[in-house]
Amino acid sequence: MSSSEIDRLIQLLSKLPGLGPRSARRAALHLIKRRESLLTPLADAMHEAAVAIKTCSVCGNLDTKDPCAICADPRRDQALICVIEEVGDLWALERTGSFKGLYHVLGGTLSALEGIGPDDLNVAGLINRARRPEVTEVILAMNATVEGQTTAHYITDRLADCDVTVSRLAHGVPVGGELDYLDDGTLTAALRSRRPF
Amino acid sequence: MSSSEIDRLIQLLSKLPGLGPRSARRAALHLIKRRESLLTPLADAMHEAAVAIKTCSVCGNLDTKDPCAICADPRRDQALICVIEEVGDLWALERTGSFKGLYHVLGGTLSALEGIGPDDLNVAGLINRARRPEVTEVILAMNATVEGQTTAHYITDRLADCDVTVSRLAHGVPVGGELDYLDDGTLTAALRSRRPF
Structure with a gap:
């Protein structure tokens, strides 16, 4: 139907999450029409990322440096380690600007179905x-899914003989959330963890 | 929050149609995790497309050759020209495999609002x-939108002194469509254009 270059571009674009065959075709046309302003800069950015981005050997974050900018920053609180499933979760927490400790990226969750073990x-x-002596608290910030919580329990067991406090994120009503639309589990958790006004 | 290489990749990915800031972040992580199998091949495919893909000077199609493979194919019916708005429409018609003539890509539609004139x-x-003497029919295959049909009327006027038949795609019930879910305009058009069974 079209040249093999376009077909290959469409085929690779359709492997991105959120793009199916139809939206990959639209994206390919969009790119080819914007050769100077988007296609070439995006190809360059991808090449640069492929060459420069490394996985931090300390925490598993993605950065151009190893150790990453967060691990290497002396202003971060070295006593706190926040454990997350994926780098995307680290980005989400960093966007809040409310955590000043270090991170640890697990790289997924335990899953018997998918054969993912410790x-x-x-x-x-x-x-x-x-x-390490300076570490005092490990915050488990796994997703509130069955797999995430199973993994959190497993890690709590493994941390039993380390001299650290293990904590987890609070469950409750999301900010801006309406009670009528919340599931029973969240509402029960919010009620149990109620705090003085 | 992350290195400038990742930020730039996310920023450029978010300019693709169908990807917002959140899905662009997901796509960037997906790419970086699949460096060998996806990120580098996609960057290469984009570079190749940026260098190789040209606009056909005859019909406006995108291809590595000029004239494009369709215009250069002597087996295509040189008497028929199908006029479409965009290259994506040409791809859609080619996928059906039911048109063996030539194409002409307009590059959009007339739009007073967006200041797009003839x-x-x-x-x-x-x-x-x-x-050209060999051309006998021009098929107007613009979208069935107000802009598309306005453009079709304008082109019909401009073709008045050419010695060609001007036709348009049929309106009617889409194959697999249910009458109860069709709009009145389509149903009226399908009734008016009814054919012997």
Whole structure:
């Protein structure tokens, strides 16, 4: 139907999350029409990212430096480690600007169905970091899914003989949320964890 | 929040149709995690497309050759020219495999609101092609929108002194469509254009 260059571009674009075959065709046309302003700059940005981005050997974050900018920043609180599933969760927490400690990216969750065990996640690295004398608290910030919470329980067990407090994110009513639209589990959790006004 | 390389990649990805800031972040992470299998091949495919893809000087199609593979194919019916708004429409018609003539890409529609006049579209090229003795029919396959149909009327007027039949796509019930869900305009058109069973 069209040249093999366009077909290959469409085929690769359709592998991006959120783009199906139809939207990949639209994206390819959009790119080819904007050769100077978008296609070439995006190709360059991808090449640069492919060359420059590394995984931080300390925390698993993605950055051009290893250790990453967060691990290397002496102003971050070295006593706090926040454990998250993926780098996207780290970005979400950083956008809030309300956490000044360090991170640890697990790289997923335990999943019997998908055959992901403890050795497939960066758990050993976390235990090693938690043993350091300056670390006092490990915050488990896994997703509030069955897999996330299973993983959180497993890590709590593994951290039992480290001298750290283990905490987790609060469950409750999302800011801006309406009670009538919340599920029973969230509402029950919010009621149980009620605080003085 | 993350390195400037990642930020730039996210910022450029968010300019693709169908990707907002959140899905652009997801796409960037997806790409960086699949460096060998997706990120580098996609960057290469984009560079190749940026260098190789040209606009066909005859019909406005996108291809690595000029004239494009369709215009250069002697087996295509040189008597038929199908006029479409965009290259995506040409791809859609080619996927059906039911048209064996040539195409002419207008590059948009007339739009008083957006200030797009006849000189911004490839109308002059169409008139020149329609004057050729071998051309007998021009099929107007613009979208069934107000802008598309306005453009179709304008082109019909401009083709008045060319020796060609001007036709348009049929309106009617889409294949697989249910009458109860169709708009009145489509149903009226389908009734008016009814055919012997």
